[in-house]
Amino acid sequence: MSASPAPRPNPKPRPLMRKRSLGVVPSSSETSSDPTLDCPICYSLIQDAYMTRCGHSFCHDCVKRCIEKRPACPLCSCELVDKDGKEQIFPNRLLNDLALRAIKSEKRPRIGGAELGSRIMQILAGEKDVSVNDVNQALDVLQTKKRQIEATSREVQLTLLREFLDHSYKAKHEELNRIKTDIALLEQDLSFLDSLSNTAVDWHFSDTNLPHSSHSSQSTPIKSGLSVRVGDTTEDGAATSVQTVLSQRRFRMHAHFQCLEDCYFSARQIHREEDSMSPEPQQPADASEDVDITVRMPRPRAPRGLERFAESLSKFTRYSQLRSLSTLNYASDLLNSTSIVSSIEFDKDSEYFAIAGVTKRIKMFEYSTVIRNDVDMHYPINEMTCSSKISCISWSSYHKNMLGCSDYEGTVTLWDAYRSQKVKTFQEHEKRCWSVDFNKVDTKILASGSDDTKVKLWAINQEHSISSIEAKANVCCVRFNPDSMYHLAMGSADHCVHYYDLRNCKTSLGVFKGHKKAVSYVKFLNAKELVSASTDSQLKLWKTDDPQCLRSFTGHVNEKNFVGLATDGDYIACGSENNSLYIYYKGLSTQIQTWSFRTQGSGREDGTVPVAPGESNEFVSAVCWMTGSAVVVAANSQGTIKLLELV
Structure with missing residues (x-):
């Protein structure tokens, strides 16, 4: 009869710790967003926290199971049973309160639509004892949920559409008001220029100096119906010269039209209040009735903003090279x-x-x-x-x-x-x-x-x-x-x-x-x-x-x-x-x-x-x-x- 093999010596006991499965990410229902509140044994949010004599805290059920297998701390192997066989673990009320607060404050992520649908399909496919009544109740619940989702989606779409249209309407209305204001200014200034053709007094831009170069600027036609004045006569040669200069200046004006337009409206808006407070020119009280009306007619008063812009336009387009x-x-x-x-x-x-x-x-x-x-x-x-x-x-x-x-x-x-x-x-x-x-x-x-x-x-x-x-x-x-x-x-x-x-x-x-x-x-x-x-x-x-x-x-x-x-x-x-x-x-x-x-x-x-x-x-x-x-x-x-x- 052969001798039986010698018994193997018992290995030194190691701390009992629960290990995570490799490649598995704990779900939000198992762990806390704060890792300090997780149990070191089950890796879940600690429940009914108990603290050992060495200062470590665990779930009460987790630490009890460990003590039953080996009466030592799972982390540091400190003995947890005294000579009388009494367990040295104590309730950790502070940690319990913190865990409860974390549960209340933590917002669990909602399950996505695709995942929820997959789960419902799995439940229905896996259940064998499903009655027609159960299926009808499930369909009613799903139909009700569908109607709620559709109503919510429709309300969101309509609200968003209304907000877009309201915002666009207000913006366009404000733009329309600005355009109306701009048109009113343009009409006012065009009316002023038209009035110049009915007066014998030429309007000159204030503070506009003659150019430094050898050629001096002459009065140019305000519009096609106004004549060109050279002294007191209109000459074909002078008109031709003016048209040449005007053509050059017109090209420079259009090359910078947007900048000039911004300058015009800016000048008119700045001086608009000042223009509205300016008194109208008075006709001389001692004017004789025998005097020609063109002589007695008061000189038109140009809006201050128009004068400023006319000066800028003249000086901006004055030089060609x-x-x-x-x-x-x-x-x-x-x-x-x-x-x-x-x-x-x-x-x-x-x-x-x-x-x-x-x-x-x-x-x-x-x-x-x-x-x-x-x-x-x-x-x-x-x-x-x-x-x-x-x-x-x-x-x-x-x-x-x-x-x-x-x-x-x-x-x-x-x-x-x-x-x-x-x-x-x-x-x-x-x-x-x-x-x-x-x-x-x-x-x-x-x-x-x-x-x-x-x-x-x-x-x-x-x-x-x-x-x-x-x-x-x-x-x-x-x-x-x-x-x-x-x-x-x-x-x-x-x-x-x-x-x-x-x-x-x-x-x-x-x-x-x-x-x-x-x-x-x-x-x-x-x-x-x-x-x-x-x-x-x-x-x-x-x-x-x-x-x-x-x-x-x-x-x-x-x-x-x-x-x-x-x-x-x-x-x-x-x-x-x-x-x-x-x-x-x-x-x-x-x-x-x-x-x-x-x-x-x-x-x-x-x-x-x-x-x-x-x-x-x-x-x-x-x-x-x-x-x-x-x-x-x-x-x-x-x-x-x-x-x-x-x-």
């Missing part, structure tokens, strides 16, 4: 690769203009000589050499020979431009100085702005600064109000224009916010309006007493360089990083003319510039407007200077 007058070169050495012109300025009488840039030279030219002599090379009448790259120059409005400049070392220098001699040097800025400007009223004062976040005020008869403005960011430009000795605007790297009264330099009068990048230039159009340029490719028009932007000008490209900014009060010129010059009129947001240094010609009739693929990195770096004329001087990063005229 930019004409080249002459060309200069800033770099005397043709092999010099660095020839960026940073600043161009005319003197107080527009007799001379100076050009400065990174070659550290200020070159002075006589305007009449440059225009008169049709030669390939023009030489300056004077030249001044600085110790560092020049960022900005400014002429004194009183001392004709005095010229100020700022440079990359932070130095502000005063020159006697006629003698090419330094008069005074100011060296208080700690970093690069970007801008300098003479006060137009108190002509012995000038200001400078620097990367050291300071604006310094200087007097030409003193050695040190007389005042200072502390900015919070780099100062890129400074400009005095042309009609005030106390007011100054500065553009900063904080994306804002700050306006100061120099009698209180600690607090600004206003901060003009709207640019998305650093403000590189600020120029005054007049005492009440200023324009700013930024590397966000926008110009913005402001009123000195209003922090809201009046208008933004877009079209040019300016993302990283100083491209120049100039104005004559109505028109604004700026450079672009596509190597072109852009001209804007202050009343509209789009450019009216462009000049490309690449093609050496004016842009298209609509003011746009054709851009060739692979355009170089050249850019327009400085511009200047000749006071009282339509002449603009512009220079680019290669040192080419163009004298251009709007015609």
Whole structure:
């Protein structure tokens, strides 16, 4: 008889834990959204929670079954039965309360329609003892549910359709009201223009100056039934000339029709209340009955908004192109690769203009000589050499020979431009100085702005600064109000224009916010309006007493360089990083003319510039407007200077 095998030793007991089936995701009815409330044994939301002596909590039934098999904690194997055989588990009421709250607050996901239908099909297919009555009851329930679902769906569809139609109706009704208002304004203005044909007094646009170019604008027909007046007669030659000019202006008008239309309605709405309060013109009381009615008839009063728009339309369509007058070169050495012109300025009488840039030279030219002599090379009448790259120059409005400049070392220098001699040097800025400007009223004062976040005020008869403005960011430009000795605007790297009264330099009068990048230039159009340029490719028009932007000008490209900014009060010129010059009129947001240094010609009739693929990195770096004329001087990063005229 063979010996029986030796018994195998009992293995060391391991904690009894319930394992999940691999690949099975627990349903929402088994687990809680908060895993801390799940039982570690059954992985379901804990029920009738009990806590062991070691601090672990389980469902009461789960932990009881574990203790019956092995009296130890399923997690840490801590003994759960004392010497007397008493179980060491205790009710966990706090955890029970939390579990009950979770059950009440937790919203179980609804079973989807496809899943519910599948379950019903399985139930019906699996049940064998189903009577006809049971099937009929089920059908009744399903039919009732179907009708409820269809009714709900129909109600939702009808409600949504009604809301859409209501919203569309209100929007179209508001649009209709706007159109009616616009039509009423148009009819009112057309009626006013028709009334002009019945008067002997011509209506002229207020504040509309004659163009600077050689041809002057003449009265044009308001409508086909109105005659063209040249003095007191109508001449065929004059009419032909007017029709030619009218044809050119009409083309430019239609090229920018949408922008002009927006400008018209904006101007009419702004001044509508003012027009309604304006008194009607009165007929003179002492008029004699023998006087011709055309003489006694009062002059029609134009609506203020119509006058404003007529002025904008006239000035916007006045010029057809930019004409080249002459060309200069800033770099005397043709092999010099660095020839960026940073600043161009005319003197107080527009007799001379100076050009400065990174070659550290200020070159002075006589305007009449440059225009008169049709030669390939023009030489300056004077030249001044600085110790560092020049960022900005400014002429004194009183001392004709005095010229100020700022440079990359932070130095502000005063020159006697006629003698090419330094008069005074100011060296208080700690970093690069970007801008300098003479006060137009108190002509012995000038200001400078620097990367050291300071604006310094200087007097030409003193050695040190007389005042200072502390900015919070780099100062890129400074400009005095042309009609005030106390007011100054500065553009900063904080994306804002700050306006100061120099009698209180600690607090600004206003901060003009709207640019998305650093403000590189600020120029005054007049005492009440200023324009700013930024590397966000926008110009913005402001009123000195209003922090809201009046208008933004877009079209040019300016993302990283100083491209120049100039104005004559109505028109604004700026450079672009596509190597072109852009001209804007202050009343509209789009450019009216462009000049490309690449093609050496004016842009298209609509003011746009054709851009060739692979355009170089050249850019327009400085511009200047000749006071009282339509002449603009512009220079680019290669040192080419163009004298251009709007015609």
